[in-house]
Amino acid sequence: LTLIPLALIANLQIKGVLAMRFGAILLTTAAMVSAASAAEVNVYTAREPKLIEPVLKAFSEETGIKTNVVFVRDGLEERIRSEGANSPADVIVQVDFSRLVQAKEMGITQPANSPALAGLVPAAYRDADGHWFASTLRARVVYASKDRVKEQTLTYENLADPKWRGRICIRDGQNAYNTSLFAAMTARVGAEKAEAWLRGLRANLAKKPSGGDRDVAKDIAAGACDIGLANTYYLGLMLNNEPERKPWADAVRPILATFEGGGTHVNISGAALAKHAPNRASAVRLMEWMAGDKAQALYARQNFEHPIRASVELDPTVKAFGELKADQTPLADIARQRKTASELVDKVNFNAGPAT
Amino acid sequence: LSREFAQTAAFRRRDPLWVALIAALCALAPVISLAIVALRDGGAGGRWIATLGPAFSETSQLLGGVLLLTSLVGVGCGWLVARFEFPGRGILAFALVLPFATPTYIAAYCYIDFLDFFGPVQTALRKLLGVSLAREYWFPGFRNMGGAVVIVGLVLYPYVYLATRAALTLQGSSLVDTARSLGRGEGAAFLAVALPVIWPALAAALSLVAFETLNDIGAVQYLGVNTLTAAIYATWLNRGGLGDAAVIALSALALVIGLISLERMVRRQRRFQLTARPARPMGRVRLTGAPAWLASLACALPVALGFGIPFFVLFSAVVADGVGASLSATFLRAALNSLLIATATTLLVMSIAALAALAGRFSRSALTPPALRVAAFGYALPGTVLVLGLMPVLGGFDELVNRASLALGGPRLGLILGSSVGAVVLACLIRFLAVGLEQTQAALGAISPNTDHAAATLGCGRLRHARDVLLPTILPALAGAALLVFVDTLKELPATLLLRPLNFETLATTLYGDASRGSFEDGAMAGLLIMLAGLAPLVLVNRMIERRPEGVRRSARS
Numbered sequence: 001l002t003l004i005p006l007a008l009i010a011n012l013q014i015k016g017v018l019a020m021r022f023g024a025i026l027l028t029t030a031a032m033v034s035a036a037s038a039a040e041v042n043v044y045t046a047r048e049p050k051l052i053e054p055v056l057k058a059f060s061e062e063t064g065i066k067t068n069v070v071f072v073r074d075g076l077e078e079r080i081r082s083e084g085a086n087s088p089a090d091v092i093v094q095v096d097f098s099r100l101v102q103a104k105e106m107g108i109t110q111p112a113n114s115p116a117l118a119g120l121v122p123a124a125y126r127d128a129d130g131h132w133f134a135s136t137l138r139a140r141v142v143y144a145s146k147d148r149v150k151e152q153t154l155t156y157e158n159l160a161d162p163k164w165r166g167r168i169c170i171r172d173g174q175n176a177y178n179t180s181l182f183a184a185m186t187a188r189v190g191a192e193k194a195e196a197w198l199r200g201l202r203a204n205l206a207k208k209p210s211g212g213d214r215d216v217a218k219d220i221a222a223g224a225c226d227i228g229l230a231n232t233y234y235l236g237l238m239l240n241n242e243p244e245r246k247p248w249a250d251a252v253r254p255i256l257a258t259f260e261g262g263g264t265h266v267n268i269s270g271a272a273l274a275k276h277a278p279n280r281a282s283a284v285r286l287m288e289w290m291a292g293d294k295a296q297a298l299y300a301r302q303n304f305e306h307p308i309r310a311s312v313e314l315d316p317t318v319k320a321f322g323e324l325k326a327d328q329t330p331l332a333d334i335a336r337q338r339k340t341a342s343e344l345v346d347k348v349n350f351n352a353g354p355a356t
Numbered sequence: 357l358s359r360e361f362a363q364t365a366a367f368r369r370r371d372p373l374w375v376a377l378i379a380a381l382c383a384l385a386p387v388i389s390l391a392i393v394a395l396r397d398g399g400a401g402g403r404w405i406a407t408l409g410p411a412f413s414e415t416s417q418l419l420g421g422v423l424l425l426t427s428l429v430g431v432g433c434g435w436l437v438a439r440f441e442f443p444g445r446g447i448l449a450f451a452l453v454l455p456f457a458t459p460t461y462i463a464a465y466c467y468i469d470f471l472d473f474f475g476p477v478q479t480a481l482r483k484l485l486g487v488s489l490a491r492e493y494w495f496p497g498f499r500n501m502g503g504a505v506v507i508v509g510l511v512l513y514p515y516v517y518l519a520t521r522a523a524l525t526l527q528g529s530s531l532v533d534t535a536r537s538l539g540r541g542e543g544a545a546f547l548a549v550a551l552p553v554i555w556p557a558l559a560a561a562l563s564l565v566a567f568e569t570l571n572d573i574g575a576v577q578y579l580g581v582n583t584l585t586a587a588i589y590a591t592w593l594n595r596g597g598l599g600d601a602a603v604i605a606l607s608a609l610a611l612v613i614g615l616i617s618l619e620r621m622v623r624r625q626r627r628f629q630l631t632a633r634p635a636r637p638m639g640r641v642r643l644t645g646a647p648a649w650l651a652s653l654a655c656a657l658p659v660a661l662g663f664g665i666p667f668f669v670l671f672s673a674v675v676a677d678g679v680g681a682s683l684s685a686t687f688l689r690a691a692l693n694s695l696l697i698a699t700a701t702t703l704l705v706m707s708i709a710a711l712a713a714l715a716g717r718f719s720r721s722a723l724t725p726p727a728l729r730v731a732a733f734g735y736a737l738p739g740t741v742l743v744l745g746l747m748p749v750l751g752g753f754d755e756l757v758n759r760a761s762l763a764l765g766g767p768r769l770g771l772i773l774g775s776s777v778g779a780v781v782l783a784c785l786i787r788f789l790a791v792g793l794e795q796t797q798a799a800l801g802a803i804s805p806n807t808d809h810a811a812a813t814l815g816c817g818r819l820r821h822a823r824d825v826l827l828p829t830i831l832p833a834l835a836g837a838a839l840l841v842f843v844d845t846l847k848e849l850p851a852t853l854l855l856r857p858l859n860f861e862t863l864a865t866t867l868y869g870d871a872s873r874g875s876f877e878d879g880a881m882a883g884l885l886i887m888l889a890g891l892a893p894l895v896l897v898n899r900m901i902e903r904r905p906e907g908v909r910r911s912a913r914s
Contacts, residue, residue, distance in 0.1 A: 042858055048869050048870070048872055048873045049861075049866075049869045050869065050870065050873065050878070051873065068858040068859050069858065069859060070775075070856065070857070070858045070859070070860070071853075071865065071869055072853055072854055073853070073868075073872060074589070074592075074593060074740060075740055075743065075744055075747075075850075075854050078598065078744050078747060079747060079775065079854055079855075081751075082747035082748045082750065082751035082774060083751055083754075083771060083774050083775060084751050084754075084755055085755070085758070085768075086751075086754050086755065086758055086768070086769075086770045086771045086772075086774070087771070088770065088771065088775075088858065098594075172577050172580065172586075174586065174589070174590040174594060175577075176593070176594070179594050207497070207499075208499070208500060208580045209580055210499040210500070210578065210579055210580025211468070211499055211578060211580070212578070212874045213874070214874050215468075215499075218472065218473065218474060219473075221473070221474070222472070222473030222474070222489070222490040223473075223489035223490045223491050224473070224490050224491075234874065237875075242875065244676075244877075247474070248474070338594060338595075339594065339595045341594075342590055342594035342595050343595070345590075346410075346590070349410060351580065351582045352410065352582075353580075
């Protein structure tokens, strides 16, 4: 028995190795050729498979267009750029507007030229040149302990108030959800005031930033802190779909925090049309479908995110979060401040946690 | 003398330098591509490095802690298993490798799930104490540096354990026996005689631990440790600059390579070699009484912590969902894909590693040793960064072929090498070549060159010499390395995630898809299968190491 692997190792000459690799090339070539048939659309998504599958399945059932999916998180844009003109990518689905803005800047997208899409997606939530369109809104709000916090409303600015010293939980400051909020603050008040605010927020932290958004609810339920920053839909997921985490969600209530004189910070998930889309017509059709009422309702039911239009009926859980007044700072302005915000996080040493 | 032997007929063939050069070129391609990105877009990179003080300090702490923990656990258990007979030794000998199969970020999720406020441990504790809030009692937190050291260390120590055990079984034991027969105690004999001999294998294993720790992103971000890799990610994703990120990544690479070269230079001054056939070891010492049970406990603890806890958490999740819930056709296909990629990568890595290491031994060219060091670069870069470097190379190749096709009046062929299963295997090969190469070289290096000379004198060709003498001698090390590559590929994420074609999932990508939604327990079945898929090769490898003739020595006192 032991001789078999030995013989394999000893007898595999360089020729054999090269033949194997060439074999792999031939196989993939054959696979690519057979994949290029009609009525298909290729989706490169940073939205997790289980969250996008129901929407794509419903789309295929209604239109008969087959969807091929690859889920990639960091590096999705770089992959499409490297594939160049040979890229099979039709639609790029992202869960952070900065990535959509960057995809356009990298030159891997093209205008959809779809009046239908422009009609379905409010101007605030789409690219001015029609390269990308939002599918859902993701509000970043305050989770507050039901037992230990009396406040019914809060501003993001309030979070730097010393009365919250040692009472706030948050995930990694460089996480996209956080830098997005910090960038929005920077866009509103400028880098200097945003830095002072970040210092105040850091000073109020109960512990070193870590974990995910669900862990904010968990830490509050455990009594490790009293309030924290997180996206609304995690609350919906824990309340409805995750019985083992329901006690965490039950311990907190959402406060739809706003900027002073503004609204609640929302990030978006959305879709862009790939520059070399081989199935352009199907791709635009999918993007239109994602902005339509059916998909909007599916998104809400699936992941408890807010729909892009006020006219779409809200899921009861989402409705119970309270009325969302989204901040009106243009996403493009916020995207421009992302880099500064990320630098500020390091400058105030945010991730080191509360100063000792 | 060496030079004279090199002139003999059997050795007067073409110098096998080219094998090392090909291996080096594979690893160098993505690095060069990154260097181009760094030079083109990385203007501000230098400025970032100045801001990396905190990241540097946290990285050093993490690295120091993990290296210390993996050394203690890995060398300690490796020594116990190789030298002694104690209750449960047979099963513990291979169970000690099990923790390696858990991806670090999954280990982190599982640990926090298990040990946090709502986990079974603290819930039981609260019941016992009759309290309800975290502030009413003390319990250590694990979402911090200490937690990261423990969690990462418990998953990575098997590198050190396997290397120690294989090296001791291969060479060290007979030396320790000799030293003991001359009146040294077991511990002193181990430290004074065996440790220097197994050091090359140990250093190789520790460098792999260091690379994997340095390059982790999922676990450190979740546990709130801000390493250099986290800084590379923040620079790349939040500051819109792959160029700046490439500058930091390449600087870190240069630093790491500098440290490794330093270690090699120091090592070169103290080189130990053995004959191909070491004196037959006298066998393991049978422990009795309290020492025996302490040995069992010492080896069982890392298994319980490193494998038991993640397994318990994932298994409970699978049971809670119903075992059948996740076993769809898609899932089984993912499992098959994982096995396919892991098997192909392991065969390629071990073939190339064995050939390259042999080339390193037979080549007289001054270029060969540096070429082999370059071939191991792939593991010293964060996986995602390596793949970001590789992608333009693959894309460029595809575009060339497409243009050629168009120029010849043919069709546009689309992707050929880019975003394919072949690309995934190629990336894994580049990433994990170091794992195979380091261990193979360390094992080969321990065999005296006299055997080569003897073989040459007897007219035995290099290939026959390699096949009949060298490779069989280092078989335990080869098998151990193959196992590491196999399991490493099974749990590999960045290359598979970034390079796989449409509609192609593996166990690792399925698990990540669920984990990145924050509900890793939905992917529990995939996680369990990754942990268990390594079992079959593990049993095989264990038998190969144990196969060495070792009678159990009967001894009441030791």
